[in-house]
Amino acid sequence: MVAIGHTRWAIAEGYIPSESSFSDRALVSHETACFLNAGDRNAHVAITIDFADREPAGPFRITIEVRRTLHLRFNPHRIPRDSDYASIFESDIPTVVQHTRLDSRHAEVALLSTVSYAEG
Amino acid sequence: MVAIGHTRWAIAEGYIPSESSFSDRALVSHETACFLNAGDRNAHVAITIDFADREPAGPFRITIEVRRTLHLRFNPHRIPRDSDYASIFESDIPTVVQHTRLDSRHAEVALLSTVSYAEG
Amino acid sequence: MVAIGHTRWAIAEGYIPSESSFSDRALVSHETACFLNAGDRNAHVAITIDFADREPAGPFRITIEVRRTLHLRFNPHRIPRDSDYASIFESDIPTVVQHTRLDSRHAEVALLSTVSYAEG
Amino acid sequence: MVAIGHTRWAIAEGYIPSESSFSDRALVSHETACFLNAGDRNAHVAITIDFADREPAGPFRITIEVRRTLHLRFNPHRIPRDSDYASIFESDIPTVVQHTRLDSRHAEVALLSTVSYAEG
Numbered sequence: 001m002v003a004i005g006h007t008r009w010a011i012a013e014g015y016i017p018s019e020s021s022f023s024d025r026a027l028v029s030h031e032t033a034c035f036l037n038a039g040d041r042n043a044h045v046a047i048t049i050d051f052a053d054r055e056p057a058g059p060f061r062i063t064i065e066v067r068r069t070l071h072l073r074f075n076p077h078r079i080p081r082d083s084d085y086a087s088i089f090e091s092d093i094p095t096v097v098q099h100t101r102l103d104s105r106h107a108e109v110a111l112l113s114t115v116s117y118a119e120g
Numbered sequence: 121m122v123a124i125g126h127t128r129w130a131i132a133e134g135y136i137p138s139e140s141s142f143s144d145r146a147l148v149s150h151e152t153a154c155f156l157n158a159g160d161r162n163a164h165v166a167i168t169i170d171f172a173d174r175e176p177a178g179p180f181r182i183t184i185e186v187r188r189t190l191h192l193r194f195n196p197h198r199i200p201r202d203s204d205y206a207s208i209f210e211s212d213i214p215t216v217v218q219h220t221r222l223d224s225r226h227a228e229v230a231l232l233s234t235v236s237y238a239e240g
Numbered sequence: 241m242v243a244i245g246h247t248r249w250a251i252a253e254g255y256i257p258s259e260s261s262f263s264d265r266a267l268v269s270h271e272t273a274c275f276l277n278a279g280d281r282n283a284h285v286a287i288t289i290d291f292a293d294r295e296p297a298g299p300f301r302i303t304i305e306v307r308r309t310l311h312l313r314f315n316p317h318r319i320p321r322d323s324d325y326a327s328i329f330e331s332d333i334p335t336v337v338q339h340t341r342l343d344s345r346h347a348e349v350a351l352l353s354t355v356s357y358a359e360g
Numbered sequence: 361m362v363a364i365g366h367t368r369w370a371i372a373e374g375y376i377p378s379e380s381s382f383s384d385r386a387l388v389s390h391e392t393a394c395f396l397n398a399g400d401r402n403a404h405v406a407i408t409i410d411f412a413d414r415e416p417a418g419p420f421r422i423t424i425e426v427r428r429t430l431h432l433r434f435n436p437h438r439i440p441r442d443s444d445y446a447s448i449f450e451s452d453i454p455t456v457v458q459h460t461r462l463d464s465r466h467a468e469v470a471l472l473s474t475v476s477y478a479e480g
Contacts, residue, residue, distance in 0.1 A: 004130050004208060010364050010365065010456045011458070012396040012429060012455075012457060012458040013392070013394035013431065013460055015431070032133070034132040034204070035132060036131075036170060036206040037170075038130065038168075038206075048398075050396060050397075050427055050428055050429045051428065052428060052430060052431065053428070056427050067170055067175070068171065068172060068173070069132060069134075069170045069171065069172055069204055069205060069206035070172060070204075071204040082386075084429055084430075084431040086394070086396040086456075088364060088396070088398050095132075096130045098131070124250050124328060125250065152253070154252040154253035154324070155252060156250055156326040156328070157290075158250065158290065158326075187290055187295070187296050188290055188291065188292060189254075189290045189291065189292055189324055189325060190292060191253065191255070191292065191324040215252075216250045216252040220253055244368055266442075274372040274373035274444070274446070275372060276371075276372040276448070278370065278410065307415075308410055308411065308413070309374075309410045309412055309445060309446035310412060310444075311375070311444040335372075336370045338371070340373055
C-alpha cells in the first residue's frame with residue numbers, strides 16, 4: 001500500500017489532568033497520540049514538546065513499524081500534569097496522527113479526539 | 121451534484137471498549153465510520169484495518185449508493201475489543217468519511233466525532 | 241476583511257436522538273451547523289440532506305449576513321430523529337462551517353464539535 | 361525549527377455557557393484557543409470576534425513567544441455568555457490553532473476539542 005499522510009504534525013492543545021477517579025490504567029486521565037503507518041517501511045518520528053513558560057523538551061524518538069498503528073500515551077515523567085503543552089511530530093515518511101484525551105477527574109469520563117494539524 | 125470529498129481516508133485512532141452500561145444497541149459502546157457519497161454513481165470502498173501487533177486485516181468491501189449516507193458500525197467479529205487499531209479507506213470515487221465513538225463503559229455516555237484524515 | 245473559508249462543505253455524520261433529559265431548549269438533544277461569514281457581502285447557502293435509505297431533501301436556502309456568525313439548529317421537522325443523515329453546504333462565497341451535537345439522552349450531557357469537510 | 365501552520369484561522373462555533381457546577385477555575389465552563397508557535401520568532405496575532413446579531417469586536421492583539429504554546433481562555437468580559445460567536449485569527453507568521461470547550465453546566469463535565477479551520 002502507498003504511504004498515506006504527512007511528515008509534519010502538530011497538536012496545539014495538550015493538558016493532562018492530575019486527578020482521576022479511577023485506578024484502572026485504562027481510565028486514569030491521560031492523553032494519547034495515535035500514529036498510523038500505512039507505508040512499506042518503518043517510520044521514525046521525532047517528538048518535540050513545547051510549553052507555555054519554559055524551553056521545549058525533546059526530541060524524543062519513536063519508531064512505528066510497517067503497516068502498524070501505535071497509540072502512544074504521553075509520559076507523565078516527561079510532561080508535567082496540569083500544565084499547558086503542545087507537541088510537534090516530524091517523521092521520515094508520511095504517517096497519520098490523531099490526538100485523544102480521556103479526562104476522568106470526575107467519575108463521568110469525558111473523551112475527546114481530533115485529527116492533528118498536518119503539513120509537509 | 122458533483123462528487124465531494126477524497127478517495128483515500130484514514131482513522132489513526134480506533135478502540136472499542138468491551139464494557140457497556142446498556143444493552144440497547146444504540147447505547148452499547150461502539151465505533152462508526154460515516155460515509156457520504158454525494159456523487160452520481162455508487163462508491164466502492166475497500167477498508168483495511170491496521171493493528172498494533174499483528175498483520176493488517178482486510179480489505180473488506182462495501183458500497184455506498186448514489187446520494188446516500190452510510191453509517192457503518194465497526195464489526196466486533198472482525199476487530200477485537202479493547203485493542204488499538206487504525207483504519208484506511210480507499211474509494212473509487214470521492215466520498216467524505218467521519219469517525220464516531222460512543223463509549224458507555226460508564227452510565228454517563230462519552231461521545232466523540234472527528235472528520236477523518238483525507239488525501240487523494 | 242478578506243473572506244475566509246471554502247464554498248463547499250460536508251458533514252458525513254448526522255444523527256439527532258429523539259430522547260432528551262431536559263425540556264430547556266438549550267439542553268434538548270440537537271445538532272447545529274455553525275457558519276462564519278467573514279467576507280464583505282452576504283453568503284447564500286444551499287443545504288442538501290442525504291439519508292441512508294431515501295432520496296435527498298432540499299436544497300434549503302439560508303443567508304449568512306456580512307461579518308456575522310449563524311448557528312443553525314437542524315430542523316426536526318425536516319430531519320427525522322433517530323435516523324442517519326449527512327449534509328452538504330454550497331455557498332456563493334467562502335464561509336467556514338462547524339458541526340456540533342448536544343446529546344442529552346442521559347442526564348449527563350455529551351457534546352461534540354468538529355470542523356466540517358471543506359473543498360472548493 | 362521551521363515554522364509550522366498557517367497565518368489565518370477561524371473557529372465558526374463559539375458558545376460559553378453561563379452556568380457552571382464548580383467554582384474551581386479549571387472547571388468553570390470556558391472556551392480556550394490554543395496556539396502553537398514552533399517558529400523562530402514571536403508571532404503577533406489579531407483576534408476578531410463575530411457575533412450573530414451585532415458588529416464584530418476587536419481586533420484584540422496577543423503575542424505568542426518563540427517555541428512556546430499559549431492556551432488563551434476567551435474573556436467573558438469581551439464575549440457575552442450564552443451567545444453565539446465565531447473567531448478569526450490573523451498572524452504574521454504561521455501558527456497552529458486548536459479550540460477547546462469545557463462545559464460544566466452539569467456536574468458531569470463535557471469536553472470538546474477541534475483543530476480550527478486553517479488557510480493562508
